[in-house]
Amino acid sequence: MTEAWMPPSFSYRTFVAFFAEFAGGGPVPPRVDLSVVEAYPPSVGPQLLALLTQMGLVDADGAVVPARMAEVVRGEAARRAFLRRWAREVYAEQLRLVADGADAPALEASFAAFGYKPHKIPRAAQFFQALSADLRLPEPR
Numbered sequence: 001m002t003e004a005w006m007p008p009s010f011s012y013r014t015f016v017a018f019f020a021e022f023a024g025g026g027p028v029p030p031r032v033d034l035s036v037v038e039a040y041p042p043s044v045g046p047q048l049l050a051l052l053t054q055m056g057l058v059d060a061d062g063a064v065v066p067a068r069m070a071e072v073v074r075g076e077a078a079r080r081a082f083l084r085r086w087a088r089e090v091y092a093e094q095l096r097l098v099a100d101g102a103d104a105p106a107l108e109a110s111f112a113a114f115g116y117k118p119h120k121i122p123r124a125a126q127f128f129q130a131l132s133a134d135l136r137l138p139e140p141r
Helices: 012-024 045-054 066-070 076-090 092-099 104-114 118-135
Strands: none
Touching (some): 012 045, 012 076, 012 118, 076 092, 076 118, 092 118
């Protein structure tokens, strides 16, 4: 049985660096596998690959989805627009909580629905908060 996908619980800076390099660093390879993330720790690399799949940028076999990838390789503005749409979909509940004025503990509690182990919840919430700030989505109060 495979585990359900969960939003990232690693450093947002790692995500930004990887995504900018992957989507903005020259030709995108036709297939994506562990060699693309070999520079990252073993706990992060597989999360990055799963993230590309969840975003629809690569298929389950690691083949790049050209139509989706075209949305993110057109430059910084297009990449950020893509990430905003993705974040609004994935973090709909968290964004609603923030808009309703939820405090940090309530926001962290909402991450339990993704199936995180308790020690990963603060990291996942930190990723969300950094993503929200960077993309100018509603931020926790």
